[in-house]
Amino acid sequence: MARVYNFSAGPAALPEAVLQKAAKEMLDYEGTGMSVMEMSHRSAAFGDIIQGAEASLRKLMAIPGNYKVLFLQGGASTQFAMVPLNLMGGTGKADYVNTGNWSKKAMAQARRYGAVHVVASSEDKTFSYIPKLDAGTFDPEAGYFHITTNNTIYGTHITKLPDTGTVPLVADMSSNILGEAYDVNRFGIIYAGAQKNMGPSGLTVVIIREDLIGGAMDSTPIMLDYKTHADAGSLYNTPPCYGIYMAKLVFEWVLDLGGVAAMERINREKAGLLYDFLDNSSMFSATVSGDDRSIMNVPFITGSDDLNAKFIKEAAAQGLVTLKGHRSVGGMRASIYNAMPREGVVRLVNFMKTFEKENT
Numbered sequence: 001m002a003r004v005y006n007f008s009a010g011p012a013a014l015p016e017a018v019l020q021k022a023a024k025e026m027l028d029y030e031g032t033g034m035s036v037m038e039m040s041h042r043s044a045a046f047g048d049i050i051q052g053a054e055a056s057l058r059k060l061m062a063i064p065g066n067y068k069v070l071f072l073q074g075g076a077s078t079q080f081a082m083v084p085l086n087l088m089g090g091t092g093k094a095d096y097v098n099t100g101n102w103s104k105k106a107m108a109q110a111r112r113y114g115a116v117h118v119v120a121s122s123e124d125k126t127f128s129y130i131p132k133l134d135a136g137t138f139d140p141e142a143g144y145f146h147i148t149t150n151n152t153i154y155g156t157h158i159t160k161l162p163d164t165g166t167v168p169l170v171a172d173m174s175s176n177i178l179g180e181a182y183d184v185n186r187f188g189i190i191y192a193g194a195q196k197n198m199g200p201s202g203l204t205v206v207i208i209r210e211d212l213i214g215g216a217m218d219s220t221p222i223m224l225d226y227k228t229h230a231d232a233g234s235l236y237n238t239p240p241c242y243g244i245y246m247a248k249l250v251f252e253w254v255l256d257l258g259g260v261a262a263m264e265r266i267n268r269e270k271a272g273l274l275y276d277f278l279d280n281s282s283m284f285s286a287t288v289s290g291d292d293r294s295i296m297n298v299p300f301i302t303g304s305d306d307l308n309a310k311f312i313k314e315a316a317a318q319g320l321v322t323l324k325g326h327r328s329v330g331g332m333r334a335s336i337y338n339a340m341p342r343e344g345v346v347r348l349v350n351f352m353k354t355f356e357k358e359n360t
């Protein structure tokens, strides 16, 4: 069996130990004689799985009792609609920070339901930095204030959370949830598609403060009302059962490693190896500088499209795959989420050194 080091931005690599456990339990989950995929979502066995997943996530993120954890479908992109449908009804206004493609898509969706105020944007420089935020420009009447904590495509990261007072802070945390520690109390809603740091695609995790549930606009589809899923314990309809099971295994894997703080230390070390090399290389360079750098997605370039293409091709031959940058940015991008072992980053850096020598 030849496993590669997969630097995909998403769906992304999963911990090998988790895949092995799932493989072992594929045909007969804990003596039930069936796969989790074949099991009623109302069975006792699945009840234990979804409750176990929630308990582990609560432990990992120290989620306070006044927050609900929802296991939904539709990806982060459906949250782009659910958030305004549920939170914009009061004043019809919301604040957004525009830090990339995902923020833009979130804003485009929110504009269908109310007035979007762009507090700040980094679009002028292809989203290569995080714009400075001035609390004086925040709308105190906004139904919520939306940020993207980690910008998957551009490799930027919000280091200092804005202080939004009584306006609930809503975060798209798709690409760095469980990759670094956050105080959940700072947020009204955290949402994330699972396929970067938590499991397979098809599962979306929402962590929502209870007082933000129940205010959906009248026209909100029942499936897009947080109350529907909160009241039903995420079992209003058939949830993404297998995704929830896989996420549970990933949560347990992070707990075994020491939790999110331990994971963050490992991630910082991994990212440091790569950034250190990039900052000292005469061929390769990072496209983001300073504090705004993501520790999950690291875009980099050589300065020549031909060399970029050659690098991506030769790296793949070494088992270092999916290094091509997003089509809107070009160059390369190494996504080094929780499941990327340190050894994968070391191998990447060593190959970059060799490539640099051979091509200068």
Ligand SMILES: *Cc1c(COP(=O)(O)O)cnc(C)c1O
Pocket: 010, 074, 075, 076, 077, 078, 102, 148, 150, 151, 152, 172, 173, 174, 175, 193, 194, 196
């Ligand atoms: C991947 C990603 C999305 C899109 O997620 P889907 O689950 O495909 O809808 C949204 N936001 C961020 C920050 C992402 O990384």
